[in-house]
Structure formats: C-alpha cells, structure tokens
Amino acid sequence: MSLGEGGGSSGLEFETLEGYSWPTxxxxxxxxxxxxxxxxxxxxxxxxxxxxxxxxxxxxxxxxxxxxxxxxxxxxxxxxxxxxxxxxxxxELLVAELTAGSRTLSDICTALLQGEVNIHYAYPLIVHPHGRAAVAMHIDNVELAGQILRDTGFEVICEADLRS
Missing domain, CATH: 3.30.2130.10 (VC0802-like)
Structure with a gap:
C-alpha cells in the first residue's frame, strides 16, 4: 500500500513545498x-x-x-x-531584502550556492521596501531559492511591498 491509500492517517506530519508559490x-x-x-x-x-x-x-x-x-x-x-x-x-524575479544587521549580498550568494541554485542575473532595486536594500534575481529554481533564503533569515518580498 502506498501513502495516501486506505483513508487512514500515516501519523507523519511535515511541511512540503508542493503547491506553494513563492512571491515573485x-x-x-x-x-x-x-x-x-x-x-x-x-x-x-x-x-x-x-x-x-x-x-x-x-x-x-x-x-x-x-x-x-x-x-x-x-x-x-x-x-x-x-x-x-x-x-x-x-x-518573474525573486526579490530578497538585506535584513538589518550583518546580512550581505555575499550571504545571499553563499546560501544559494550551497543550495546549488544559479543566479542568471541580478540588480538592486531603486526603491527600498521597509527601508532596507533589496536585490532582484532571475533564478533557475524560484521555489528552492525562496526556501533557502527564508531559512537563512532573508525576507522575500512581493509586489505589494513595492506599492508605497
């Protein structure tokens, strides 16, 4: 029997990226x-x-x-x-803010490299949402990159954040 058959609960509870769309x-x-x-x-x-x-x-x-x-x-x-x-x-681009403190562009690049995510190109935003610098990135795997950046303490922003 495979998971999901039989109508019973497997007792496993975990979070997946299935169906989640990172804000771009x-x-x-x-x-x-x-x-x-x-x-x-x-x-x-x-x-x-x-x-x-x-x-x-x-x-x-x-x-x-x-x-x-x-x-x-x-x-x-x-x-x-x-x-x-x-x-x-x-x-569609992923945009990450450089959070307050010691977080740098180098930290973003390092985190994505460790996750084997390729940045095709990037450029800074003219507008700084929440008063912090942000970088827009064209990335080959948005879902994985979004998860990596969130897990390493970066905030991924959406279009609504740019409407001030």
Missing part, C-alpha cells in the same frame, strides 16, 4: 532602439499613472538595448507598455 515580481524587458531619448520616452510613458519604476537594469548594444524594469503595479504597467506599442517580454 514581474520584470518587463523592454526592447528599445539605441538612440538618444529612448529611455526618457519609456520613463515618461508611466507619468500621470500610479505606476513607478522600482528596479532598473540596462543591457546595451550597438543597435538596440534591453531595459529591464520592475514596476510598482505590474498589471497597469503592462497596459501602459501595450498602449505605447513598445515590444517587451516578461519574467
């Missing part, structure tokens, strides 16, 4: 021509709305650039980007 924040990768004023146009597209850019990273090349942005209100930001007819893609 949507990142928009906006593709722009590499010419003067394009970043300003992107930033201005959010003027007059409640949407703020809370994280920013730019990858530049000769002909184009990819502007990675995290927004305080992703649903409204998505609509603004669509209405602006800017080509973009979306990814």
């Amino acid at each position: 924040i949507t990142q928009f990768s906006v593709f722009l021509e590499n010419r003067v004023g394009q970043l300003l146009e992107l930033v201005k597209s959010f003027s007059g709305s409640k949407v703020r850019i809370v994280g920013l990273s730019i990858a530049d090349s000769a002909d184009c650039c990819i502007v990675r942005i995290m927004l305080s209100h992703s649903e409204q930001g998505r609509e603004i980007l669509r209405n602006s007819e800017l080509p973009f893609a979306e990814n």
Whole structure:
C-alpha cells in the first residue's frame, strides 16, 4: 500500500513545498532602439499613472538595448507598455531584502550556492521596501531559492511591498 491509500492517517506530519508559490515580481524587458531619448520616452510613458519604476537594469548594444524594469503595479504597467506599442517580454524575479544587521549580498550568494541554485542575473532595486536594500534575481529554481533564503533569515518580498 502506498501513502495516501486506505483513508487512514500515516501519523507523519511535515511541511512540503508542493503547491506553494513563492512571491515573485514581474520584470518587463523592454526592447528599445539605441538612440538618444529612448529611455526618457519609456520613463515618461508611466507619468500621470500610479505606476513607478522600482528596479532598473540596462543591457546595451550597438543597435538596440534591453531595459529591464520592475514596476510598482505590474498589471497597469503592462497596459501602459501595450498602449505605447513598445515590444517587451516578461519574467518573474525573486526579490530578497538585506535584513538589518550583518546580512550581505555575499550571504545571499553563499546560501544559494550551497543550495546549488544559479543566479542568471541580478540588480538592486531603486526603491527600498521597509527601508532596507533589496536585490532582484532571475533564478533557475524560484521555489528552492525562496526556501533557502527564508531559512537563512532573508525576507522575500512581493509586489505589494513595492506599492508605497
């Protein structure tokens, strides 16, 4: 008989990650021509709305650039980007705060390395939720990374934390 058959309780009680979804924040990768004023146009597209850019990273090349942005209100930001007819893609990132005390970026990297979790890229947030520095990370295993960071004393934040 396998576990779960027979309707009886096995007497085992434990916590699993099955069905748990770690909070992630949507990142928009906006593709722009590499010419003067394009970043300003992107930033201005959010003027007059409640949407703020809370994280920013730019990858530049000769002909184009990819502007990675995290927004305080992703649903409204998505609509603004669509209405602006800017080509973009979306990814989910894990964002961890550097807690008060001696916790550092090195501690995050060490904890994830020990868990064999790869960080594809990372960048700091412009806005500091709860008054602490935070780092956004594109990670190959969000569930495992979230568990590792929580277990080592880091707070993983969600989009609602960015809406101040």
